[in-house]
Amino acid sequence: MSRLYDRADIYDLFETDDRFDAYKQHWEYILRDTGIHSLLDVSIGSGCVTLSLAELGVELSGSDLSRSMLDNCRKKAQNKGYSVDLRHSDFRDLSCWQGKKFDCVASTGNSLAYVTNSEVRDTLAKMDSLAADGGYLYFDTRNWDRILQTHQRFYFYHPFFSGETRVNMFQVWDYPADGSIIFNIVYTFEQNNKIFQKEIFEEHYHPIPRQLLVDQLNALGYRECKQFCFPAFLNQNADDAEWYCILAKK
Ligand SMILES: C[S@@+](CC[C@H](N)C(=O)[O-])C[C@H]1O[C@@H](n2cnc3c(N)ncnc32)[C@H](O)[C@@H]1O
Numbered sequence: 001m002s003r004l005y006d007r008a009d010i011y012d013l014f015e016t017d018d019r020f021d022a023y024k025q026h027w028e029y030i031l032r033d034t035g036i037h038s039l040l041d042v043s044i045g046s047g048c049v050t051l052s053l054a055e056l057g058v059e060l061s062g063s064d065l066s067r068s069m070l071d072n073c074r075k076k077a078q079n080k081g082y083s084v085d086l087r088h089s090d091f092r093d094l095s096c097w098q099g100k101k102f103d104c105v106a107s108t109g110n111s112l113a114y115v116t117n118s119e120v121r122d123t124l125a126k127m128d129s130l131a132a133d134g135g136y137l138y139f140d141t142r143n144w145d146r147i148l149q150t151h152q153r154f155y156f157y158h159p160f161f162s163g164e165t166r167v168n169m170f171q172v173w174d175y176p177a178d179g180s181i182i183f184n185i186v187y188t189f190e191q192n193n194k195i196f197q198k199e200i201f202e203e204h205y206h207p208i209p210r211q212l213l214v215d216q217l218n219a220l221g222y223r224e225c226k227q228f229c230f231p232a233f234l235n236q237n238a239d240d241a242e243w244y245c246i247l248a249k250k
Contacts, residue, residue, distance in 0.1 A: 001202040004185060005066035008046050010199060012072055013162055014169075015048055024052035026231035030138070030247055031056070039138075040102040040130060042091040042123075043111030047073035047084070049140070050108055054082035063089035063096060092119055094126045105131045106138035110243070113141065113205040120208055121216050128220045131250055137222060140230040140245035144207035151175055166190050181205045213246060222248035 004011055027050075037059060041050045044062025046069045054060045054077065062084060064070050070086050077084040089096045091107060092115060105127040112120050127137055155171040167189055174182040182204050189197040210227075217225050225248040229241035238244040 002199065003066075004201040004203060005045070005069050007199070007201070008066070008068040008072040010187060011069070012046050012048070013160075013167055015046075019048065020052055022231055023049050024055060025233050027053055027056055027058075029232040030228065030245070031058070034104075034136065034247070034249075036103040036136060038102045039104040039106055040097065040100075041106045041108050042089070042094060042127060043107045043109055044073055044086070045069040045109055045111070047076055048109070050106070051076060051080070051082065051084070054080070054084060061085040061087075061097075061100075061102065063087045063091070063094070065090050091115075091123050092126070094123075094130065097130050100130060101132040102130055102135065103132055104136040104138055108138075108140050110140065110142045110205075112139060113144065113208050114203075116206050117208060117212055120206075120212065124213075124216050124220060128222075128250070133250065135250050137217065137220075137248045137250075138245065139213065140243060141208065141213075142243055143210075143239075143241060145210055146240070146242070147181070148207055164191055179207065181207060210244075217246070217248045220250075222250055224249040 039053055039058050039060055041062040044050055044064050045066065047062065050060060050062065062073065067088060070088060074086055087096045112123065115123065124137065131137060153173050157169045159166055159168045167187065169187050172184045174184065176182065182202055185201040185203065187199045188195045214225050225246055227238040228245050229236040229238050230243035230245040232245065
């Protein structure tokens with residue numbers, strides 16, 4: 001089955017100037033009074049969530065497992081005139097950043113759930129080793145606790161146009177007995193009311209209980225764990241929100 005992150009061209013079809021501005025607004029909200037001047041995103045992908053940080057004057061670095069996503073991130077950064085240090089890495093390793101320290105080490109875009117819960121614990125420890133004294137760890141994630149209560153299967157998104165082509169996307173989630181969740185992501189492309197291309201991707205996630213994140217952060221010495229809905233400016237209760245984020249201070 002195809003992996004979405006080998007097709008950054010399709011992943012990025014959802015990106016718009018409005019989304020870029022919304023993430024920028026999110027970071028303005030999150031970063032106020034933190035003194036964060038440098039940030040490493042260990043799942044930067046094509047940069048949808050974090051590239052706007054460069055516009056806010058933050059020194060941005062990023063790594064990711066997918067070369068296709070990194071290529072798109074590099075192109076977007078170049079087009080906008082940002083200088084971003086990008087490296088190819090699995091976030092379970094991170095040795096490519098050895099010797100560096102960042103005010104904030106982040107994993108954006110619900111990416112930590114790609115690995116098992118015990119690997120998440122190890123990943124947080126590796127991220128912590130790259131955070132400066134008094135620095136921060138940051139995550140945004142789907143609200144897995146809520147998902148496991150509802151077991152919602154069907155997710156529909158508004159169709160949109162890419163030039164003359166109408167792009168439709170929906171997802172069907174499977175809940176295997178081992179507790180993981182498989183997102184079946186279906187795209188269809190049509191012109192003149194006729195589908196001419198279909199793409200199906202399968203992404204495999206391991207739900208992360210929120211308490212696991214908070215407990216592990218506390219164990220690593222992050223006593224102040226602020227939780228917000230994601231994007232934060234929506235001002236919803238983080239417990240009920242579909243997505244939330246955590247900003248934890250060492
Ligand atoms: C939903 S995308 C989010 C990407 C980016 N943060 C954004 O919002 O555009 C998930 C990303 O996690 C990356 N990823 C998955 N497993 C990873 C791992 N073990 N190490 C590093 N990156 C990983 C994928 O390659 C993909 O780019």
